[in-house]
Amino acid sequence: MRTLVVTAVPQERDAVAAGCAPERFEVVAGGVGPAAAAAATARELTRAELAGRPYGLVVSAGICGGFAPVTEGPVVASAIVAADLGAENPGTEGGFTPVEGLGFGTGSYPVPLPLARAVADVCGAAFGPLLTVSTVTGSAERARTLAARHPGAVGEAMEGFGVAEAAALLALPVLEIRTVSNPVGPRDRGGWRIREALDGLTAVFADSAPLLGSWTGPTPDLPGPGDHGAHRKDELEGP
Numbered sequence: 001m002r003t004l005v006v007t008a009v010p011q012e013r014d015a016v017a018a019g020c021a022p023e024r025f026e027v028v029a030g031g032v033g034p035a036a037a038a039a040a041t042a043r044e045l046t047r048a049e050l051a052g053r054p055y056g057l058v059v060s061a062g063i064c065g066g067f068a069p070v071t072e073g074p075v076v077a078s079a080i081v082a083a084d085l086g087a088e089n090p091g092t093e094g095g096f097t098p099v100e101g102l103g104f105g106t107g108s109y110p111v112p113l114p115l116a117r118a119v120a121d122v123c124g125a126a127f128g129p130l131l132t133v134s135t136v137t138g139s140a141e142r143a144r145t146l147a148a149r150h151p152g153a154v155g156e157a158m159e160g161f162g163v164a165e166a167a168a169l170l171a172l173p174v175l176e177i178r179t180v181s182n183p184v185g186p187r188d189r190g191g192w193r194i195r196e197a198l199d200g201l202t203a204v205f206a207d208s209a210p211l212l213g214s215w216t217g218p219t220p221d222l223p224g225p226g227d228h229g230a231h232r233k234d235e236l237e238g239p
């Protein structure tokens, strides 16, 4: 089955597409931020289902900020985490209650670990939770807070959780694969290494495309109780 790769911007889309064969991969630029990413992913997955050409795997890809000591190179998510989905909760440890603690759904999606680990190994990537934020971190204090709240986090970007939400609606497995363009922390636009990160994306997808394209494993169990909204094709088609 084919793999859908969702990036934020066309430069990332083109970098990914340069590394993988068009027969097995569809690469789309869905916009910046989790809401745009979720909407674009849901549209593409629904189109494919209705056309009878469903995807077997969904990947969120692009550039990202890296948490020290990860300052460059590829990163692969061991979990896709909505780092600012929840409520500020002064007086509690960490001062934040994640969305699960509020009793609504989940703030973290699992990935198929054997595949994610294999991809990380083949491209020499750092492996750990990848955080999705709506506001790019711009201070050392915020970077420390996030790193303390999410031990082992390797990076921060803005789309992974949105892509994962849409994939979960169709019970599809999801990965997040990125390359580091900047450190998470104080703003320093002059220090960005975007060209290197985009070239790195091409290399990562060239190395991992054979693994991604042949993946036939199951979707990991979705976290928590209740209906995560997984739908079947017949429900999409309506009466």
Ligand SMILES: O=C(O)c1cccc(C(=O)CC[C@H]2O[C@@H](n3cnc4c(=O)[nH]cnc43)[C@H](O)[C@@H]2O)c1
Binding pocket: 008, 009, 032, 033, 062, 063, 064, 065, 066, 133, 135, 136, 137, 138, 156, 157, 158, 159, 181, 182, 183, 184, 185, 187, 188, 189
């Ligand atoms: O103006 C700034 O200070 C600034 C700093 C980092 C990123 C931005 C962006 O507008 C990029 C958003 C875009 O790129 C991904 N990305 C890359 N680095 C980061 C990051 O450190 N934190 C969050 N997102 C990052 C992101 O997925 C978006 O697609 C501006």
